[in-house]
Amino acid sequence: MPRNPLKPPPPPPGCLWIDDAADRIGVTRSTLYKWRQKGIGPRGFTVARRIAYRITVLDAHLAECESANEETEPNPESRPAEPRRIRTSLAA
Template structure:
């Protein structure tokens, strides 16, 4: 049987995640009103958003990828 080395477990504290953006952060970044972001989400045309409880959050990379698709 081959010698298999197990990696050490990764704790949540050791993984640095980029902070999630609030709707107001995305609004300021894109230069559009907050209401426009909610309308885009309703229509399924805006950047990918995640619902955390009653709050919407965005990943910066998702917003930037969506923006690049719009420009292309």
Template sequence: MSQPRSSQPNACAALRSGLPDRYLTPDDIADILEVPKETVYQWRRKRVGPPGFRIGKYLRYDPADVRAYVIERMAADAA
């Protein structure tokens, strides 16, 4: 059972404290960035979100790629 959204870390806090030392799932990305899981899948289909890869039938994300994506988005929004 998942925790309520309010107890989940926000994206900035997750990036500051460090992402987990494992490949992330779409559920992890949705929780960290506080977006619906379907949004994560739409980003993948449109090739606009953090790059993911497949291990068999499972979709995974490298924490370094997620961090780079968020930093890139923050820089684009600041410009």
């Protein structure tokens, strides 16, 4: 008879486990692990060998990303990109 998987404990109040945190900010779990290794992205903490993220920290990270995108949007008065030239074959 197959063994029933153990249900993980609930995260601390106001927090999400890494899987739910990744879903909330729209990245994969492996991306969050890589960000933790590099010391970038939202700050998480460990609870009983599991990684948790505060919801307020995740929301602040999303707001920071949105404001960074607004600052780097192209200027509407800037010159458009040059059209690509089509190469013609010289083979005869």
